[in-house]
Amino acid sequence: MKTIKKMIRVIKQHPIRWIVGILGYPVTTLVARLIYAYGFKEYVNKLEESGITISDIVFILGLVFVGLLVANLLEYITAFLIKLFRLSARTNIQQEIYTKMQHGSVMETSVYDNGEALTRYNKDSDLAAAMVSDDVVASIYPIIVGLGYIVSIFLVNIYIGLMVFVLGTLIIFFNKYFVERHRKLNRMHLHAESNFMNLYQNTIRGKISIRLINAGEKISSMLEDRAEALKGVEDKIGKLESYKIITLDLFTSICATLMIPVACLFSARGYMSIPEVILVTQLCRDIVVHISGFGRAVSNLKSHEISLDRVIDMMDIDDENNQLAFMYQNDSEPLLRYENVGVFYGEKCIVDHVNLDFCEGEIVMFCGQSGCGKTSLMKALLGFADYTGKILFKGVDIRDFSIQELRKEVSYVPEKSDIFEGTVIENVLYGDFEANDEQIMEALSKAAIYEELAFDYAVGAEGMNLSGGQKQRVAIARSLLKEASVIILDEPTAALDGTSEKIILETLKELRDQGKCIIAITHRESTLAIADRVINM
Numbered sequence: 001m002k003t004i005k006k007m008i009r010v011i012k013q014h015p016i017r018w019i020v021g022i023l024g025y026p027v028t029t030l031v032a033r034l035i036y037a038y039g040f041k042e043y044v045n046k047l048e049e050s051g052i053t054i055s056d057i058v059f060i061l062g063l064v065f066v067g068l069l070v071a072n073l074l075e076y077i078t079a080f081l082i083k084l085f086r087l088s089a090r091t092n093i094q095q096e097i098y099t100k101m102q103h104g105s106v107m108e109t110s111v112y113d114n115g116e117a118l119t120r121y122n123k124d125s126d127l128a129a130a131m132v133s134d135d136v137v138a139s140i141y142p143i144i145v146g147l148g149y150i151v152s153i154f155l156v157n158i159y160i161g162l163m164v165f166v167l168g169t170l171i172i173f174f175n176k177y178f179v180e181r182h183r184k185l186n187r188m189h190l191h192a193e194s195n196f197m198n199l200y201q202n203t204i205r206g207k208i209s210i211r212l213i214n215a216g217e218k219i220s221s222m223l224e225d226r227a228e229a230l231k232g233v234e235d236k237i238g239k240l241e242s243y244k245i246i247t248l249d250l251f252t253s254i255c256a257t258l259m260i261p262v263a264c265l266f267s268a269r270g271y272m273s274i275p276e277v278i279l280v281t282q283l284c285r286d287i288v289v290h291i292s293g294f295g296r297a298v299s300n301l302k303s304h305e306i307s308l309d310r311v312i313d314m315m316d317i318d319d320e321n322n323q324l325a326f327m328y329q330n331d332s333e334p335l336l337r338y339e340n341v342g343v344f345y346g347e348k349c350i351v352d353h354v355n356l357d358f359c360e361g362e363i364v365m366f367c368g369q370s371g372c373g374k375t376s377l378m379k380a381l382l383g384f385a386d387y388t389g390k391i392l393f394k395g396v397d398i399r400d401f402s403i404q405e406l407r408k409e410v411s412y413v414p415e416k417s418d419i420f421e422g423t424v425i426e427n428v429l430y431g432d433f434e435a436n437d438e439q440i441m442e443a444l445s446k447a448a449i450y451e452e453l454a455f456d457y458a459v460g461a462e463g464m465n466l467s468g469g470q471k472q473r474v475a476i477a478r479s480l481l482k483e484a485s486v487i488i489l490d491e492p493t494a495a496l497d498g499t500s501e502k503i504i505l506e507t508l509k510e511l512r513d514q515g516k517c518i519i520a521i522t523h524r525e526s527t528l529a530i531a532d533r534v535i536n537m
């Protein structure tokens with residue numbers, strides 16, 4: 001029941017396509033086979049009649065041919081529909097994952113590091129889509145078609161029908177053991193794959209550091225170990241599949257073969273005609289194929305359910321609070337107030353009982369021991385860390401209005417900003433995509449970067465061809481482009497030379513004079529010098 005509920009979540013986006021695709025394919029296949037069987041029977045009957053003409057035979061065969069053609073055409077259309085469903089289901093899942101990574105709570109999304117998020121986005125979304133489409137078709141198909149065949153055998157001879165039914169049920173029960181083993185191994189496989197991907201991603205990201213500390217060999221050997229672990233699980237899956245072939249599949253095929261002498265015996269005793277023996281033999285072989293297919297499909301369905309669970313985990317991430325904006329200015333209140341605030345990462349309390357006020361038109365600077373929680377206090381305001389107590393913006397508890405609205409009012413330059421692949425201008429535009437050239441130039445010049453980097457200078461991935469100070473200044477220019485009333489800067493001048501620092505500090509003073517609230521975290525004496533207030537934590 002739980003599995004069905006999970007599946008419905010994906011199916012409900014294209015229900016018609018799914019229902020027609022799932023049921024249409026096996027039903028039309030069954031109809032095609034029945035037309036064939038009926039045509040075969042009629043053909044044999046006619047051959048046994050005296051006075052049969054060529055035109056009678058042509059008429060029967062023609063009728064069967066047209067019937068088969070229509071049934072096959074419908075079969076292909078429904079097969080196409082289910083393929084279409086699979087593709088759109090995968091795209092929808094990926095889109096939801098992508099959206100959650102963008103809009104889900106930062107605290108929850110940070111659990112998924114790069115490798116894990118990528119495995120879920122690429123592999124799990126594909127397997128989850130396969131589960132609700134191909135695996136369901138592959139499970140229903142043998143039930144509908146196989147049952148149709150068993151009924152046909154019952155109609156020919158009830159005893160052989162009963163034997164086939166009992167053996168088929170027995171084989172399905174044996175299959176259960178392999179399904180469970182396969183599911184366990186598949187879970188291990190996904191885990192091993194994520195493990196490998198995580199380290200692989202880290203080696204790409206940290207390629208410079210790895211060279212600097214001469215850790216290449218160590219990392220390579222760790223990667224090899226993880227690849228080996230992955231291969232180990234793949235070997236186990238391969239062994240299980242081979243074991244299944246030489247036990248269950250062999251048993252299934254022996255059962256089907258045994259039906260031939262039994263049918264011959266029935267024929268010798270006069271209970272069946274020779275054409276019926278041929279028909280039963282043929283149908284028994286088909287049933288074996290369907291029973292094996294059913295086993296494989298259920299096994300895949302159960303294994304792929306793990307992937308569905310993994311993508312649903314991500315799809316269930318809560319969106320960041322997006323209540324309606326509810327902002328008003330209460331002049332008697334400070335712009336920003338921390339009331340008895342404690343910041344937490346999970347159970348870990350970083351700071352507690354913090355009471356602070358920040359007003360318009362002032363520069364407040366934080367300094368204090370590394371790791372004492374300066375950045376965390378700012379992260380709480382931006383919704384990146386859990387907190388207790390109250391944070392008030394313009395007199396209103398920030399929990400009472402949307403985090404998106406709040407972020408419009410706050411510009412934040414982290415200690416290490418994200419620099420994206422693209423031009424300088426493209427990087428700065430993240431501050432305000434609507435900004436015009438003049439505004440961009442002003443931001444670049446106030447961030448002391450205007451003369452140094454051309455607008456269209458091509459920035460490499462993660463800003464690899466920019467100096468530390470240039471990255472910092474591009475990030476500051478980006479934050480200046482955003483019209484915010486609070487500007488928070490984490491170590492804004494740490495990587496700057498004296499001249500650039502001077503320009504940035506002038507800019508901060510200018511912004512303060514325009515009524516902005518500037519909050520900076522710094523340890524640098526020359527930067528602290530322009531503060532109206534210094535908070536020592």
Ligand SMILES: Nc1ncnc2c1ncn2[C@@H]1O[C@H](COP(=O)(O)OP(=O)(O)OP(=O)(O)O)[C@@H](O)[C@H]1O
Pocket residue numbers: 345348350368369370371372373374375376377415
């Ligand atoms: N995402 C996180 N999960 C768990 N602990 C965290 C997380 N981020 C920071 N911490 C911990 O919170 C504490 C405070 O970190 P924070 O970055 O706020 O310090 P800071 O005062 O800004 O330090 P610095 O001056 O070195 O930047 C540290 O002990 C850090 O290990």
